[in-house]
Amino acid sequence: MPIQKPLVAALAASLALVLAASDADAQRRAAKKPTTPAITACSDFYGFVNKDWLTANTVVSGTGAVSALGQLQQRALLQQRSLLDDAVLNPQNDVQKLLGDFWASGLDEAAVERDGxxxxxxxxxxxxxxxxxxxxxxxxxxxxxxxxxxxxxxxxxxxxxxxxxxxxxxxxxxxxxxxxxxxxxxxxxxxxxxxxxxxxxxxxxxxxxxxxxxxxxxxxxxxxxxxxxxxxxxxxxxxxxxxxxxxxxxxxxxxxxxxxxxxxxxxxxxxxxxxxxxxxxxxxxxxxxxxxxxxxxxxxxxxxxxxxxxxxxxxLSKDFRDADFQFNGRVLRGQSAPPIRDVQVLDAINRAAGPMLAREYVARYLPATTRSRADTIAGEVRTALGRAVDRNSWMSDAARAEARAKLEKLTIEIGAPARDLDYTVQPMGRTSFGSNMLIASTWHHREEMRRIGRGNADRRWDVLPQQPALAYDLAHNRLIVSAAALQAPVLDMEQDTAAQYGSFGALVGHELSRAVDTRGRLVDAAGAVRTWWTPQDESAFNARAGQLAVQYSAYDYPAATGLKVNGTLTRDENVADLAAVELAFDALSTAQPELDNATRESFFRSWAALWREQLSPETATQAASTSVQAPGQWRANGPLVNQPAFAETFKCKAGNAMLRKAEEQVSIWR
Structure with a gap:
């Protein structure tokens, strides 16, 4: 938080007093102007919940975007830096010694220059x-x-x-x-x-x-x-x-x-x-x-x-790095300046020694209590999806049976993959970052080659545990939840249980729904690549998804002048977002059958807080035509206008923007 200088504060206060007393007539004229209606839960739930955050986090033209999930990514990077800093000063094991030497050698730019x-x-x-x-x-x-x-x-x-x-x-x-x-x-x-x-x-x-x-x-x-x-x-x-x-x-x-x-x-x-x-x-x-x-x-x-x-x-040394940036950075990627040095070094370590850093990251930043809570909520959401499959009206009996079989076999992996890596590596020093990069790359290549021919493909993740991620792995019918994702705003252990279902539970529902939706239909319960939906299943699903596409196509794209959300482009993600809220709310309602209104409010507020973001006009305009995800405002509000429980909780009435008529509401798993 910046410290305000006393003189600046005094001048600001004086200026405020002058403006307040200078023109009473102007004040009276201003008072007669029409005012913007206050945002309420039933007019724009996203704006209502995130008002303070949106005010505090602004972007200007050309600066891209800021979001709650982006801030989570930045926090994960800071945690990695902190871990590496400690490994430099006081390594606790052989892997930390390697990481500490790797990090120190990369940050010592004078040594990198001498190394040439x-x-x-x-x-x-x-x-x-x-x-x-x-x-x-x-x-x-x-x-x-x-x-x-x-x-x-x-x-x-x-x-x-x-x-x-x-x-x-x-x-x-x-x-x-x-x-x-x-x-x-x-x-x-x-x-x-x-x-x-x-x-x-x-x-x-x-x-x-x-x-x-x-x-x-x-x-x-x-x-x-x-x-x-x-x-x-x-x-x-x-x-x-x-x-x-x-x-x-x-x-x-x-x-x-x-x-x-x-x-x-x-x-x-x-x-x-x-x-x-x-x-x-x-x-x-x-x-x-x-x-x-x-x-x-x-x-x-x-x-x-x-x-x-x-x-x-x-x-390598600066002359190499400058040549690389001038072509690969500036010409190919359109970057105006290279990343700062510690960002470059951290990226290199994740690239070559990511699994080593992952092991230490999980040990430090994933408490057993957090892992256990995540496992419990994820399991209950999976069970909720099973109930939804049993009661849904659009699936054929054959598809319903296959979906049930997939869910029975679906596994949930929390924190990190179960790996059998060999961390034996040639010793590193602190005088040659380039040499350490080759040592780590040689180790990484060796471990990749050891996967070939073994029946252990399910021991691999496509993301590192220190990278925030929740993903459904279609090939192995499993949910992957990285260690870095298990913190605020995704799973905040300081929040109440309902809030945890509204954020983490909903994201789990988003991903698990992929096991049995238009994407999951391509691989059956036995792991065979085949389409197990009937044409009637596909037609019924597309009818519901099409209704949702029409809804989203009517929404204005925030920060992009004159543009609407592309409901067709974002259709599948919007369906998964709707499934997320449906399944997580069902799981919470089953875990806590006597839900009071405050508990329900906490659930929905937590969902809306996930999607807070600010976009620059340029970023918004580009995203409107390329992103398969709707902007944050509509990721938050879009599913809720289709939820009777939301309108009941906040007492929304006919004509409110956050309440659709019953015949207009879309459901996938409700």
Missing amino acids: AQPIASLVSRINAIKRSKDVAPSIAALHQVGIPVVFNFTADLDLADLTRHVGYFSQGGLGLPDPAYYTREDADTRALLGRYTEYVEKILQLTGTAPDQLKADMQQVIDLETRIARASKPITSLRDPRENYALVPVAGFAKQFRQLQLADFLQAQGVSDDSVSMANQDYFTQVDALVRTLKPAQWKVYLRYQIGRAMAPY
């Missing part, structure tokens, strides 16, 4: 030692091992034919520009972008050892090779469907099929012994294999050295 390009010196030396074409493939494999994917990507992901395990995925990659089309399109904008990219390539090559008189030639070598790789690549739009990227193939023939890339040896180097992998675009690897055979080793040396510098630039 030294962290990548051994990698560059290995590449410079390439003499023959057969030396290229082992160098590619070695870079993948330290977390620098070159030429192609190789990752662990779900086997779409068996969702209980991971397989290795070979896919296209190896480019410095985000879209292969940028290398071949001839329009002016693309040519201009490519021109900026060539400047960046030159700068990275200079920093990694190319002599000044050789820069242009080496840059052309890199661009030429990347262009060849781009021509072998599929359009980026074709990669959005996971099914198009999946094709299980045996690895037995890789030694002969890809002689130059030596992919059988590559897998061995990554510690992968599975007998099959996914390779949906074999032609890409055939063409790249031919490039290793036909292009001179000298060209591969320049390309691979550049890829090392490009990948590591954000973690």
Whole structure:
């Protein structure tokens, strides 16, 4: 809180007195002007509940947005910083010692400057030692091992034919520009972008050892090779469907099929012994294999050295970081300034050592009492969804039976995944952030590769526990609740039970409804990918969802002049928000059958407080056409106007904005 200087306060008070006494006539004239009606619970519940917050949290043009959930994210980042600061001063275990050294080395900018390009010196030396074409493939494999994917990507992901395990995925990659089309399109904008990219390539090559008189030639070598790789690549739009990227193939023939890339040896180097992998675009690897055979080793040396510098630039000295920001930050992402140093370092630690930080974060910031309360509420909301499935009128008997079976198998994971990670890592020091980044990246890659071939796919989360998140995992029929989410405003242990159902319980309902809605219908209770709704189920659901879309399309978009909410774009999220309130209120009513009015009020107030936000006009205008979620005002109010219990609680009457006629109300699970 800023401290007000006495002189400023005195002047402000004096000015207020002058204005109050200067023109009595003006006051009388002003009093006759029509006044804006006071906001009430039944006119705008969102504005009524969040009035003080909205007044205290404003945004100006060009500054983006501020929201309650955004503030939660910021708090989680501050908690991570606090944990790392303590790990620097007083580490309590081996993992904290690693994290403390990692954090301290990144914040010591003087040490980072002294280090220069030294962290990548051994990698560059290995590449410079390439003499023959057969030396290229082992160098590619070695870079993948330290977390620098070159030429192609190789990752662990779900086997779409068996969702209980991971397989290795070979896919296209190896480019410095985000879209292969940028290398071949001839329009002016693309040519201009490519021109900026060539400047960046030159700068990275200079920093990694190319002599000044050789820069242009080496840059052309890199661009030429990347262009060849781009021509072998599929359009980026074709990669959005996971099914198009999946094709299980045996690895037995890789030694002969890809002689130059030596992919059988590559897998061995990554510690992968599975007998099959996914390779949906074999032609890409055939063409790249031919490039290793036909292009001179000298060209591969320049390309691979550049890829090392490009990948590591954000973690090295300022000249590397400046080059990275000028192109990747300013040109590609439109950023006006790089993040401050501690933000950069924290991002790097989460990227390379996120699971290590997660272990310590959960231990510090997730008390057993909070975990237990979350588990209880989530379980009761799941039970409420089961009751809703049994009583709903729009599902067929077959769909209802399948939905029940899914809910019986649905699991709830609170705080962090059950992992079997090996935290054995090469020791870090405090003098070389870049070297620590490579140590952590090597560890991260090793642990990712260990997932391949095992029947433990459900031990993986797509979010880190230190990142606030609630999500329904469709592949494994489970609810994931991260440790960072279990604090205000999502689960405030200082609030009463009703408020906890109105916030956390409702968010659980939002996510659990996905198990049996238009998204959940794509995977059945056995984990098979199939549509288990009948056409009649889909038609009935769409009729209700369509009514909701019409409702939302009539709402003005806050802060965006003359725009309405796109009810069609936001339809599925709006349905889930309606389900959230329906299910959470049912769970609360069952847990506390004798609900008094104050308890009901607490529930609805907590729901509305979740969605408080302020948007700049620019952010609002963009969100109106792109966001699949309605703005906060309507995420709060939209479901409530369809809830008889809300109108009853706040005694709303016919004609009030927060009460729809009974025949206009939409229900999904009520």
